Each structure stands twice: as C-alpha cells, then as structure tokens.
Amino acid sequence: MSDGRQKHNRAWWLVLPVVVSVAFTAIIPLMTVVNYSVQDIFSPFDRIFVGLDWFRDVARDPEVRGALVRTLIFSAQVLLIEIPLGVLIAVCMPRRGWTVSVALVLVALPLLIPWNVVGTIWQIFARGDIGLGGWAVNKVVNFNYTLDSADAWITVLAMDVWHWTPLVVLLAYAGLRSIPDPYFQAAQIDGASAWATFRHIQLPRLRGVLTIAILLRFMDSFMIYTEPFVVTGGGPGNATSFLSILLSKIAVGQFDLGPAGAFSLLYFLIVQIVCYVFFTVLTRSGR
C-alpha cells in the first residue's frame, strides 16, 4: 500500500506552478492585509500589535454600518431588477435569422464600454442642464442628482441596470438557445400557454445559468466602485457612499492601513458568506 502511494509523489511538481502563482496573486496579498489589520502602523519601523481592536472598531463604526446597509439594499435592487429584466429580454429575442446577430450586438454594446467611461457617460447624460436624460426627466419631475439623494441613488441604479443587464441577457439567451426545439413543440401540442411554457420548460432549464448570473451580479454590485465614484463621488452627503468607496477613502485617502485591512477582511467575508448562501439555496431548490 505505501509503495503504491510513493509512486505518485512526483505529481506534486505539476501542482507547484499553480501554488506559486496563486501565492503571489492571492495568498501573499491577503496575508499582507491580515498583517496590517492586527497592527497600528505609524511608519515602516514603528508599529504596535493591537490584536482585534481594528475589527471591533470597524464593526461598531456607524459610517461602515450605514455603507453596508446601503450596499446590501443596492445589490438587492440590482438583482431584483436585472435578473427578471434580463430573462424577459432574452425570451423576447429572436431565435433565428439575421436579426439574431443584430440583437446580440445591440444588447452587448454596454458591456464593451470601460467602467469609468460608463460613469462619465452617465455623469453627463443625467445632468439636468446639458444631459439628454436629465433634461428629459426634468420636463416631468424635478431631477438633480448632485443635490438630491434619491435622484443620485436612482442615477447610479439606472446606470448599473443599463451596464449589466446585458450580461444577464446573454447568459439567459445562451441557456434558452440550448433547449431543444422538441420541448417547445411538445408544449404547443399540449396547448400550453406562453406562461406555462416559460414556467415549466424555459425557467427550469435556465436554473444553471441564472445561478451563475445571480452570483456574478451580486458580487459585482456588492463591490461596485468606479461608476458611483465617477458620477457622484459617493454623494450627495453619503447617499451613494458604498462599502468600496468608504474603504478606499479610509485606505487611500486617510492612509489608515490598520482599519482598512480589518474592513477589507470583513468585506471579503461577507461576500463569501452571501455567495455561499445563494449558491446552496439555488442548487438545493432544484432537487
């Protein structure tokens, strides 16, 4: 038995490149953050070990709590809007013919634009004075995202929906295309309504891609930074100050590396836990 195991020891060499690259890209940076999070650093040569004090401080900080609640609400709204909307658009997309490529290109366009450019586009687009969107909305209701908290929130949310719903559409469309035609024909023969066809054929077959879409959209929206940073800078006040914006303010703005390290680790933990819960619930409910 032991000699049987001996033979395969050489296989470890094959794993080594991965271990090394993961160490440099993930493990060592993460451990650096852990290192910061338990020390109070005044200069590279002057540091004090403080234990879990920073974690306690960050967890009790009302500003962090406010940002956490805002980010959670934002992610929930993003999922509630983008997932159904994405599936709806995917169901309405043509299934064959030349219109397929036209529709795909049109839908995928927002995905091709760099994040900070998206922010710049919307910053101008939503302005009441020179932006087409802001000007049009101003004809109906008074709208100014630089002054009004709700307007700023709506602007950031609309921007995220515009930017990322196409991803859900593409995933859902690919899932729908993989359903063999006979399923739809069988439903036709049964005289099933469009809703019944969606509920009993399309939706169950979309489970896999929707699980991925929900996880991706949650993680991305929970970590949103660039677009609100460009459009609102977290304001007005702290209306659109999400976790990542607050974090970068602490880490890069104030250079408080200890609290920022503790903040990052808690942030990381929350993303992990929520993703785990989503994944478990979504894969279990199918059985």
Added chain:
Amino acid sequence: MLYELVALILDGVSVRQGGQTWLDRVDLEFLDGLTTLIGPLGAGKTTLMRVAAGLRSPTTGRILVDGKDVSSVSVRKRSVAFVYQQFINYPSLTVYDNIASPLRSLPREQADARVREVAELMGLGEFLRRRPAELSGGQQQRTAIARALARPVDVLLLDEPLANLDYKLREQLRADLKTMFSGSRGVVVYSTADPAEALTFAAPTVVLGKGQVLHVGSVTEMYARPPTLEVARTLSDPPLNLLPGVVRDGRIECLGASFPAPRAHESGRAVRLGVHPHQVAISRSRAEQLAFPAEIRLAEVTGSATFLHLMLADDLHLVAHLEGTQVFEPGERTTAYVDPAHVFVFSDNGELLAASATEVDLHG
C-alpha cells in the same frame, strides 16, 4: 366506448426549404391502427411526421384528418400526440403531472384514474412522484409515451422513439408497444430506421427515401420480395450484400459462378444481385449453391451470431450472418456459398427483375 374510424391523408405534400427538398409530392393514406414508416437517416421521416402533426406547414399539398382539411389548423387545436426521439418531458413536473398535462380539460377524478391507468400500462406505477431527471432513459421515454397515450387522440405520431435507448431497453419497450398498439384506436404512425422494429410490428409499412415514398405495403412481403434495390437496402440490417452480374445465354454469371436466369432477359445485360447476409453460408448444403472463393477480413461475434466479413475481389465485400459463436482467423481462405433461390436480381436502375418465391420464411 365507440370510436369512429379516422384516417390521416397526405395529399401531394411537399416541403422545400432553403433550396432543399425534404418531402417531394407525398401522397399517403394512414388508416386507423398502426402504420410503420421506415427510411434511412435524412429520408424525410421527421419532416413528414411534423407536417402530419401540424408543427410545420407543407410548402404545397394538403393534410386531411377524417375527411377534413386541417392544413391551416393550428397544432394547438388538433387532436394529435407526438413522441420524440429525445426524451421530452416537463423537467420541473413529476411523472404524474407530466402524464396529466394533456388532461387539464377533464374533471379531476377522471384525469387521476386515466393517469394511473396509463402509468400502470407503461410500468411507471412506482415512479409517479419522481421528476424526469431522477429516472433512467427508458423510464423517461416511457413517461413521454404515457403522456402521449393519456389523451385519446385522432393521430398519434412516434418519431423513432426507441432510437436513443440501449439495446436491452429497446427490445423490451418494443414488445410492450406492440401489445399496446394492437388495442389502440386512432391513427398511429411509428417511424424508425431499424428494420427489426418494422418487422416486429408487422404492420402496414411505408418506405421513405430522399423525401419520396418508395413503397407501401406489408413489411413481410416487402422483405421477401423487395420491389426495388432501395427498399431492399432500407429493410436489410446488416446491409444487403450486392454483387455484379451479367445475363448470358439464359444464365446469370457472377464472379465465375452462374445460375439459370429466373426469367428470360437479353444477353449481355448487366444486373445487380442482392443477397441477405443470413443467406450466405460457408459450408455447402445444396449442389446448386454458387461458390465464391473468399478471404476472411474480420469476424464480429455478438454471442448469438457471428458476422463474417469476406473479401471476394478487390472492391467486393460480402457479409455472412452465421449462427452462434464461431472463431475465424483474419487472412484465412474460405468459400462463400449462396443459394441462387435466395438471390434478388435487380436491373441496373434498381428495379426487381426476379426473386425466388420460395423465400417466405423470415427467421433471423
């Protein structure tokens, strides 16, 4: 309950798409009861079934059910059921709900009784609470067939329902289906590419090839006296052996052997000789048998049979279907014997010129 006899008629039906002809002026009449539709891959079986069901409309021609033109009636309003080669069920519904799905118009108790009756018939009684993903392929297809049988319909179409099942399940389900169809009412069309299925059902059979009807009739008669080479090929598995022949002085010569021509033909005429693999032997049993020296290329043993691949000349191969397990060495020399009474003589363009009337026993 009394049912009226229904008939499904295809009247000059053609289907063309993208410069390709899938069905070419098909005239067919399917009567009450089972009809088998056989043809190789790409013969147009699925297209014909889909047109008959109303899932696609023919380019030209009409579909009549019970004397009424239904060509423009939506599939939702027709009385049809369809079983696919793939196992098509509602993935999120249980077996029970799947079978009940076409019965929504019935009162609850009646639908329940019907579901249980059909499930019992298909041997699904104990799986009613499961979902399709928790069933084996055979059970999934049984569910799909049960769903099609649940509601009495005018036209039941089964498009190669057993093609995706493994050998054992296929044989079992084939036998079950045969008993089931014998008691059913309405038009049942069963398409297959497998001659064994068509011969097992022994029902009126339509042979389809390249979008055209090649022949209609009794499958057993067709097997014994194939009217054309195409029909003989479609009905032969393993593939029909073909040898070149020439008529000379009232005899047909083939690779050095000859036998009396069954009918008078002009001398010098080229013919093609068709021989079923199970009619090729490697030991002489009758003096009249034609003898062909051959080299053994390969012996495929299935257990109950041995398929011996022989090479007669450079481009001439012959397959012999022998009983039982027999061992041969590739490269060995042997002699293949063929009884002229079991040779089909086809003309150059594939018309049957002569077939022995003695070949009516259909074993193997």
